[in-house]
Amino acid sequence: MIKVEKLSKTVPSGDGELRILKGIDLEIKAGQSAAIVGPSGSGKSTLLGLLAGLDSPSEGDVLLQGQSLASMSEDQRAALRARSVGFVFQSFQLLPSLTALENVMLPLELAGMEAPRQRASTLLEELELGHRQHHYPRLLSGGEQQRVAIARAFASEPAILFADEPTGNLDAKTGAHITELLFSLNRDKGTTLVLVTHEQGLADHCERVFEMYDGELSELPRQRPC
Template sequence: MIVAQNLHKTVQTLAGDLHILRGVNLKVAAGDSLAIVGASGSGKSTLLGILAGLDVPSEGRVLLDNRDLNGLDEEARAELRAETLSFVFQSFQLLPGLSALENVMLPLELQGHRDARERARESLAEVGLAEREDHYPPQLSGGEQQRVALARAFVNKPKILFADEPTGNLDAVTGSRIIDLLFNLNKKHQTTLVLVTHEQRLAERCNGCLVLEAGTEISVESMTASAHTEGASAAC
């Protein structure tokens, strides 16, 4: 489902070249889950963006749902994302001027689905927010907003879900509930899950765990995903 081969990312700065990623290799099978962990600045979000086709590597390639992203222009990558992927972010990314229902409907409407309202209501009910569909994001708690974001992410039945610190803005109790909900939905829909997190409890729920340290030292502990770089041997 997701294969990365020898990924490098280098950007130019006033101080010279900055190497964000060096030689990352990984494979995530359909329906599996992979956590990407590491300190701030270690390259986690950069790697996630490259895997999702939002950014391009300086070297290496990514196969996403059997498509080589290197062979696609930005328009084709955007089409592939619309057909295959969904995202969940730390900051929820809900539109404040739309109700919970309208936020969940939005990706379906953009794709031209005539049953957007019905499917959005079913998705909100799935995360326990059927009675809050007419509320706007400022009227919802942080946990409720993230549940709306999860409903929106799963409403179009994506093959792959990318999550960037999905519990980062939540307290411990609410975060635990969101983690349970995320993995329950992932199991139910058989979605491939790749997430960035600082939380060990979240990483431990995944099939695989990839560690980035300062963008160069990479280690992995997994039955279904693998990653390596020269000289790296530490476990997740």
């Protein structure tokens, strides 16, 4: 499902070049859940963006569902994301001029899926947001906005869901609810789930845990059964 080969990312810096990722290899099977942990600045979010095709590596390649991102144009990568990938951002990134319902409908409409309004409304109902679907993001709490973002990411039933610090902006109670929601949707839909998180409790829910340190990735032994 996800295969990474010798992935590196280098960017210009005041001292020349900064190597953020250093020849990473990674393979995650379909339906698995995986967490990427590590200190701030270690390259976690950069790796997640590369896995989703939101950025391009300096070296190496990412294969999603057997397709090489390096061989694709930006338009082709965007089409693959629309077809197979969902992404939950830490900052939600809901469009402020659209209601919760319209935010969830948008990827369905862009993908040309049938009955986008009905599909979006049903998903918001499942996430206990039916009574809030006609509200704008500014009128929603942080937890509600995150649930809308998750609904949007799941709306087209992607094969892969990437989530960058999905509980990072939330209080403990709401974060626990979002964690339960992510993994219940993962189990019910069979979606491959890849998370970046600082929350150990969230990482513990995953089948596999990887640690990023100084641009290098290693898999950690599981501390307890999933």
